[in-house]
Each structure stands twice: as structure tokens, then as C-alpha cells.
Amino acid sequence: MEGWSIPKPDLILKMPQPVLLPASGDIEYTYEIVPTHFAEDRWVQMAEVLPGLRSNVHHGVVYIRPPDSHWLWHAPVGVPFTASALSDPEDRRGAHWTDSDVLLVYAPGSSPDEWSAKMAKFIPAGSDLVFQMHYTTNGHAGSDQTSIGLIFSKQVPEQRVLTLQLTNDHFLIPPGDQNYRVEARGTLPNDATLLSFLPHMHLRGIQFEYNIVRRNGDVAGKPVYEIEPLLRVHYHFHWQMSYRLAEPRFLKGGTELQAVAWYDNSEKNPHNPDPRAAVRWGEQTYDEMMVGFFDVAVPTSLDKQHFFIRTKN
The missing domain is CATH 2.60.120.230 (Jelly Rolls)
Structure with a gap:
């Protein structure tokens, strides 16, 4: 499938709204919460992050936020936001630090994650994926709408990554x-x-x-x-x-x-x-x-x- 290094993903989850990037200046870490709508637990065998505007993505981390998590509890869902823009003081303080598991880290030159048939990453039913994006400017305004592609394990693995x-x-x-x-x-x-x-x-x-x-x-x-x-x-x-x-x-x-x-x-x-x-x-x-x-x-x-x-x- 075009753009992906892994085989055709079973599911592609894209940040619902594009992030508008200025031509110059510093950009605060930008977040976007994406519901998975998983009705059952899923095990991920392969995962790949595909930046929408690769030239401006310094790095990105996709976190798994399980349904019982209080991390970014009052933050908006499906739209870009920064920690400083959040109205809840606890959300502002805790935005950059979480005990939620990491699904995948993207940085320039990094490769997709692929695990053996006996290993996979776990996404509980009802979880959200939280995209934490670090952007840089390069003299040209643009927009980014990063995606993550997932390939699921056919059975429950022996080990969790x-x-x-x-x-x-x-x-x-x-x-x-x-x-x-x-x-x-x-x-x-x-x-x-x-x-x-x-x-x-x-x-x-x-x-x-x-x-x-x-x-x-x-x-x-x-x-x-x-x-x-x-x-x-x-x-x-x-x-x-x-x-x-x-x-x-x-x-x-x-x-x-x-x-x-x-x-x-x-x-x-x-x-x-x-x-x-x-x-x-x-x-x-x-x-x-x-x-x-x-x-x-x-x-x-x-x-x-x-x-x-x-x-x-």
C-alpha cells in the first residue's frame, strides 16, 4: 500500500484534524486523541507511523490510553491541542509525563515495529491512541495529519512487548x-x-x-x-x-x-x-x-x- 513499509495495514488510524504549522518560530508539543472504538482487546503484530508532513516532524510518540486512565482526562478528543491551552490545571501539569504504554516512537530514520509471532503489543478494548507530536519549522507554512498503521496478531501471543x-x-x-x-x-x-x-x-x-x-x-x-x-x-x-x-x-x-x-x-x-x-x-x-x-x-x-x-x- 502506498507510503507504508509494512504490508497493507489491517487498520489505519489518522489524526482526525490537521495541525496547521507556521513558517517560523517554536511549536509547543501538539497532541491529538484518537478513539480506537475497539469493542475487544487487540494485539498488534506490526505498527508504523506515517507522517503527513515528514519535513516538519521532529519526532512523534503514539501512546495507548486505556479506558480507566485519567491522563489528559479533560482534554478535547479529535482535535489538536497543546498543554498550555488546556483549562484543567492537572491536565496541563501532567501532559508531558504519563505511565501509559507506548505503542510506537517515530523519529527520522527509525523503522516500523515488527515482532515475532509469539510477541505483540496490547491495546485494551475501549482505548484511545494519543499522538504526541513534536514539530519544527523550516520557513514554509504547512499542515500535518500523521497516521499509524496496525497489523493485528491472529491469536493471543505468549509475550507482551x-x-x-x-x-x-x-x-x-x-x-x-x-x-x-x-x-x-x-x-x-x-x-x-x-x-x-x-x-x-x-x-x-x-x-x-x-x-x-x-x-x-x-x-x-x-x-x-x-x-x-x-x-x-x-x-x-x-x-x-x-x-x-x-x-x-x-x-x-x-x-x-x-x-x-x-x-x-x-x-x-x-x-x-x-x-x-x-x-x-x-x-x-x-x-x-x-x-x-x-x-x-x-x-x-x-x-x-x-x-x-x-x-x-
């Missing part, structure tokens, strides 16, 4: 620093099978890695901890690759994961918007981000909230 992330939003990159390091760590509370990685930074990002951290305690003659590399890659903002393990990796609950990002805020970086600026976390391209997305497979009975409750062995 969850998208997790290691994030550090508290950093300050000094002006002119050519190799600034930012780190994030997290511990898997339960067993999981590691499937893939998707690093996300902005224009100063140059390298990203994922590691397993093994602590040795006070063992004589050994370092406090040892690092096992999982992925080490050069990073380019305009070609944000996702990386799938050739063989999925089983990780025991209690495994400590580390993500490390490097940034070049010097004049030697040709993409640097301003090497004289001290740079913090922010939404706009001239700001920076440090997010290490990664997919894991868990038993179908576990949702994201229950996965983060440590079970007793």
Missing part, C-alpha cells in the same frame, strides 16, 4: 564542551527479554550506549562495578536508528541497566545551533534530550504498572 526508557532530564552542557557525558540508570524489577533500542537526543548528540552494570560490592581485587556493553553507536539527529538484537536477551529481575549519552557543544559540531550556549533539557531542537528507549517482552498477564511491582522469587 513493553517500551521502557532510561531518561536523564537534569543536566547542563557547558558552552564549547566537545565530549559531555550524561548518564541514566534503572533496575528491572522483574524478568524480561530485551528486544531492541532507540536512542533519542537532539542536534548536539554524537554517541549513545546501553550497558548492563554488575556490582561487585567489597570483593577484594575487583572494581566496585563492571560494565557489559549492550549497544554502542554513533548518533545522528537526522537519522535516528532503532537497533534490534539478532537474538533477544533474557534479563533477570534486578538487572541494572545504564544508558550513556555524549554531546558535542563545540564549534566543531556543524549541526550545533549555538556553541556559546549552556544547554539544558528542553522540547525544542536547540535544547537537548537524553532518552534511551528500549523494548522488552514480558508475560502477557503483565502490564507496565504491574511489571514495575517487584515479585517475590
Whole structure:
């Protein structure tokens, strides 16, 4: 089907209303809530985001908002909105942070998601999809109406795929620093099978890695901890690759994961918007981000909230 990399989708869900984009200036994160109208639970085998105006889409995240969620509870449905435009104070504060599961992350260069016959992503009956879109301007006004294509599993899979992330939003990159390091760590509370990685930074990002951290305690003659590399890659903002393990990796609950990002805020970086600026976390391209997305497979009975409750062995 035209425009899609995956086979013909079983269902295409498009943002109901186009987002009008100005020729210049900053654009706040834009949201659009799309009801699925699913009368029964669905398992997604493949998914692909298709931007309407690819040149202006910095990235997009499609979230699964189950019917019992209170995230963006008072926000309008089927029309574009921004957090600052919401009338409810709780909706404004919580717009950018949610425990809703991620269906798919799109960034320039990223690939569609496709899982084995034994794995799929879960969309509960009655859920909405929430498109969170980050747009940039390029001197030309336009409009975007992004879609997501879904191919459903023919049966209930053995494992459910969850998208997790290691994030550090508290950093300050000094002006002119050519190799600034930012780190994030997290511990898997339960067993999981590691499937893939998707690093996300902005224009100063140059390298990203994922590691397993093994602590040795006070063992004589050994370092406090040892690092096992999982992925080490050069990073380019305009070609944000996702990386799938050739063989999925089983990780025991209690495994400590580390993500490390490097940034070049010097004049030697040709993409640097301003090497004289001290740079913090922010939404706009001239700001920076440090997010290490990664997919894991868990038993179908576990949702994201229950996965983060440590079970007793």
C-alpha cells in the first residue's frame, strides 16, 4: 500500500484534524486523541507511523490510553491541542509525563515495529491512541495529519512487548564542551527479554550506549562495578536508528541497566545551533534530550504498572 513499509495495514488510524504549522518560530508539543472504538482487546503484530508532513516532524510518540486512565482526562478528543491551552490545571501539569504504554516512537530514520509471532503489543478494548507530536519549522507554512498503521496478531501471543526508557532530564552542557557525558540508570524489577533500542537526543548528540552494570560490592581485587556493553553507536539527529538484537536477551529481575549519552557543544559540531550556549533539557531542537528507549517482552498477564511491582522469587 502506498507510503507504508509494512504490508497493507489491517487498520489505519489518522489524526482526525490537521495541525496547521507556521513558517517560523517554536511549536509547543501538539497532541491529538484518537478513539480506537475497539469493542475487544487487540494485539498488534506490526505498527508504523506515517507522517503527513515528514519535513516538519521532529519526532512523534503514539501512546495507548486505556479506558480507566485519567491522563489528559479533560482534554478535547479529535482535535489538536497543546498543554498550555488546556483549562484543567492537572491536565496541563501532567501532559508531558504519563505511565501509559507506548505503542510506537517515530523519529527520522527509525523503522516500523515488527515482532515475532509469539510477541505483540496490547491495546485494551475501549482505548484511545494519543499522538504526541513534536514539530519544527523550516520557513514554509504547512499542515500535518500523521497516521499509524496496525497489523493485528491472529491469536493471543505468549509475550507482551513493553517500551521502557532510561531518561536523564537534569543536566547542563557547558558552552564549547566537545565530549559531555550524561548518564541514566534503572533496575528491572522483574524478568524480561530485551528486544531492541532507540536512542533519542537532539542536534548536539554524537554517541549513545546501553550497558548492563554488575556490582561487585567489597570483593577484594575487583572494581566496585563492571560494565557489559549492550549497544554502542554513533548518533545522528537526522537519522535516528532503532537497533534490534539478532537474538533477544533474557534479563533477570534486578538487572541494572545504564544508558550513556555524549554531546558535542563545540564549534566543531556543524549541526550545533549555538556553541556559546549552556544547554539544558528542553522540547525544542536547540535544547537537548537524553532518552534511551528500549523494548522488552514480558508475560502477557503483565502490564507496565504491574511489571514495575517487584515479585517475590
